[in-house]
Amino acid sequence: xxxxxxxxxxxxxxxxxxxxxxxxxxxxxxxxxxxAAYVLLAVAAPWLAPYDPGQNDLSLRLGPPxxxxxxxxxELGRDILSRLLWGAQTSLLISIGAVAFAxxxxxxxxxxxxxxHGRVDALITGMVEVMMAFPGILLALAVVAIFGFGVLKLVLxxxxxxxxxxxxxxxGSAMSVATMEYVEASRAMGQRHAGILxxxxxxxxxxxxxxxxxxxxxxxxxTAATLSFLGLGVQPPTPEWGAMIASSVGYIRVAPHATVxxxxxxxxxxxxxxxxxxxxxxxxxxxxxxxx
Amino acid sequence: MxxxxxxxxxxxxxxxxxxxxxxxxLMLDPSATxxxxxxxxxQLGLDLPVGRQYLQFLGQLLHGDMGVSYKTGRSALxxxxxxxxxxxxxxxxxxxxxxxxxxxxGILAGARTRxxxxxxxxxxxxxxxxxxxxxxxxxxxxxxSLRLDLLPAGGAGSWQALVLPTVTxxxxxxxxxxxxxxxxxxxxxxxxxxxxxxxxxxxxGSVVLRHAFRNALIPxxxxxxxxxxxxxxxxxxTETVFAWPGLGRYIVGAILGRDYPSVQAGLFLFAASFLVVxxxxxxxxxxxxxxxxxx
Numbered sequence: 001x002x003x004x005x006x007x008x009x010x011x012x013x014x015x016x017x018x019x020x021x022x023x024x025x026x027x028x029x030x031x032x033x034x035x036a037a038y039v040l041l042a043v044a045a046p047w048l049a050p051y052d053p054g055q056n057d058l059s060l061r062l063g064p065p066x067x068x069x070x071x072x073x074x075e076l077g078r079d080i081l082s083r084l085l086w087g088a089q090t091s092l093l094i095s096i097g098a099v100a101f102a103x104x105x106x107x108x109x110x111x112x113x114x115x116x117h118g119r120v121d122a123l124i125t126g127m128v129e130v131m132m133a134f135p136g137i138l139l140a141l142a143v144v145a146i147f148g149f150g151v152l153k154l155v156l157x158x159x160x161x162x163x164x165x166x167x168x169x170x171x172g173s174a175m176s177v178a179t180m181e182y183v184e185a186s187r188a189m190g191q192r193h194a195g196i197l198x199x200x201x202x203x204x205x206x207x208x209x210x211x212x213x214x215x216x217x218x219x220x221x222x223t224a225a226t227l228s229f230l231g232l233g234v235q236p237p238t239p240e241w242g243a244m245i246a247s248s249v250g251y252i253r254v255a256p257h258a259t260v261x262x263x264x265x266x267x268x269x270x271x272x273x274x275x276x277x278x279x280x281x282x283x284x285x286x287x288x289x290x291x292x
Numbered sequence: 293m294x295x296x297x298x299x300x301x302x303x304x305x306x307x308x309x310x311x312x313x314x315x316x317x318l319m320l321d322p323s324a325t326x327x328x329x330x331x332x333x334x335q336l337g338l339d340l341p342v343g344r345q346y347l348q349f350l351g352q353l354l355h356g357d358m359g360v361s362y363k364t365g366r367s368a369l370x371x372x373x374x375x376x377x378x379x380x381x382x383x384x385x386x387x388x389x390x391x392x393x394x395x396x397x398g399i400l401a402g403a404r405t406r407x408x409x410x411x412x413x414x415x416x417x418x419x420x421x422x423x424x425x426x427x428x429x430x431x432x433x434x435x436x437s438l439r440l441d442l443l444p445a446g447g448a449g450s451w452q453a454l455v456l457p458t459v460t461x462x463x464x465x466x467x468x469x470x471x472x473x474x475x476x477x478x479x480x481x482x483x484x485x486x487x488x489x490x491x492x493x494x495x496x497g498s499v500v501l502r503h504a505f506r507n508a509l510i511p512x513x514x515x516x517x518x519x520x521x522x523x524x525x526x527x528x529x530t531e532t533v534f535a536w537p538g539l540g541r542y543i544v545g546a547i548l549g550r551d552y553p554s555v556q557a558g559l560f561l562f563a564a565s566f567l568v569v570x571x572x573x574x575x576x577x578x579x580x581x582x583x584x585x586x587x
Contacts, residue, residue, distance in 0.1 A: 130299040137525040138543075138562050142303070145547045145555050146310045222424055226529050229426050230544050245427060249533075256434050263427035271422035 018207075021283035028279020034272035042088035049082035053239045062255035072257050074248055080258060083239040084265055090240045091269075094154050095220035099213055101159030102166050107209060109163070110170025111197055115178045124167065131164040140223060144232045154233045158220050169212050173205035180204075207284040214280055218273035225266050241266045300563045304556050305349045309342065318550055319362045358560060359553035363546075368557035372542060376561045378448055379531070379538035383523035385458040390465035391516050397466075398473020402508075403500045405478050413470050420467020425526050429460040429533035446535035453534075461530045465519030472515045476508030483507070509580045517573035521566050 022028055057077035065072045071080040113124035143157035186196045225242030227233035234240035241262040248258035316332040333339045337348055358369045401413035436456060437445035444453045481504050489503045528540030539558050546554035
């Protein structure tokens with residue numbers, strides 16, 4: 001028998017209220033708009049890019065912005081705008097893949113630890129603590145050292161390093177929800193643990209996970225670019241923002257635009273995810289509203 | 293802490309075993325014969341059962357031995373120590389920079405949330421966490437080294453060479469520390485004891501520093517010590533930009549050169565120092581708030 005248990009605050013009405021609160025924050029809305037534009041440009045890159053991102057033209061080497069090449073050309077004469085658009089696709093793919101991996105692995109682990117307590121909690125918490133003992137980028141470096149370079153390996157490296165954050169968050173949230181009366185009532189009625197976790201615990205810890213997921217996207221974009229900049233991520237000639245900056249460093253004196261432009265794009269996207277994440281936190285959980 | 297150290301050590305041990313391919317073959321010339329590979333496998337102990345290899349590894353580690361660098365033929369741990377010192381130097385400088393300016397800005401903004409300092413601090417905080425470290429480093433090089441010719445673009449050994457890497461590495465933590473300090477100070481500014489201090493006629497500076505900030509110190513300590521961890525991790529990109537001969541650059545070079553004992557030694561040093569910083573953070577907590585006890 002299904003029992004109409006109340007207590008969830010993430011129902012349709014709750015979500016509508018959160019959406020209205022989000023729309024009332026100009027900064028968060030601006031961040032959301034930048035993210036929407038980024039996703040749109042990344043998806044439409046094959047149609048929007050004016051040139052082939054790999055097309056070399058040494059006569060245009062390190063050329064400044066012109067009417068033909070709006071953002072100029074890189075060290076091999078490739079069109080920076082086209083590479084920027086294709087690079088957006090690469091970084092979007094990596095960041096979404098990595099955060100999805102972290103959510104799919106981290107949230108069930110955290111849920112189990114927070115709900116079951118005891119040995120399960122001790123085991124999972126121990127694992128998470130060990131992973132947290134490593135600075136994230138080093139964990140990613142270790143993964144890259146073991147598995148090698150490339151887009152999929154980068155997804156894995158960043159995904160693994162994001163798992164502890166999401167597991168920790170899910171554990172804390174699940175612990176508090178597990179003590180709620182509606183969860184106790186479900187247990188008393190003999191509902192199975194899996195059902196309780198899926199129907200009552202998970203929906204009530206979604207808000208912090210969405211917020212953290214958005215903030216993790218910022219970290220993922222940044223980490224992917226950093227690893228590619230170091231030569232440990234996406235390998236040339238695949239267009240990627242960090243790799244674009246790395247390849248233009250040697251020409252920083254004569255063509256600073258080749259270094260500055262991908263960096264501005266990167267900063268804008270990370271800033272947008274951070275601002276939107278903060279806005280989501282404020283609107284999804286008004287009780288946790290920041291003092292700042 | 294000991295179990296965490298043990299697990300980190302185990303992970304570092306497993307790393308070399310998880311890498312596809314034979315480490316002995318990687319160390320040798322591609323033209324090496326099977327006999328030569330076999331002899332090296334025996335010499336490295338790779339022909340032993342994994343359990344024995346692990347015990348041997350632990351024993352060697354206790355003697356400060358993490359194997360021999362494939363590249364230099366010297367002790368991997370010995371090779372990693374000088375870069376580690378350089379990274380520690382940079383990390384300490386960046387945390388001092390971030391702590392000094394971050395806490396300062398945070399106090400100014402938190403004590404008067406309606407002043408202009410408040411939004412300025414928030415913008416600095418947001419930019420600090422959003423600007424890619426390596427890109428900020430490049431921008432600083434363009435402005436201060438190439439255009440103004442004020443500071444060197446790379447190298448180590450002088451205080452001038454330390455300035456740009458310190459600012460680059462510290463900017464992220466500066467943003468986070470400023471934001472947390474601002475929030476913590478703003479929260480306690482409304483507390484009864486702050487009102488009492490004001491009513492007693494204590495000067496505003498003393499109210500903020502001696503009464504408000506002292507009670508807002510715990511989250512600030514947390515975030516400042518966490519920024520050590522960030523500095524250790526963030527050093528990887530910063531060191532590459534500024535050609536700083538630190539551990540991050542050393543590890544990246546070792547990964548690219550497939551010099552796994554050096555990668556192991558570097559990661560071990562990083563993780564160990566991170567754990568030591570966490571321990572020091574616990575001590576700092578206890579000093580800042582004597583009510584916290586550790587059993």
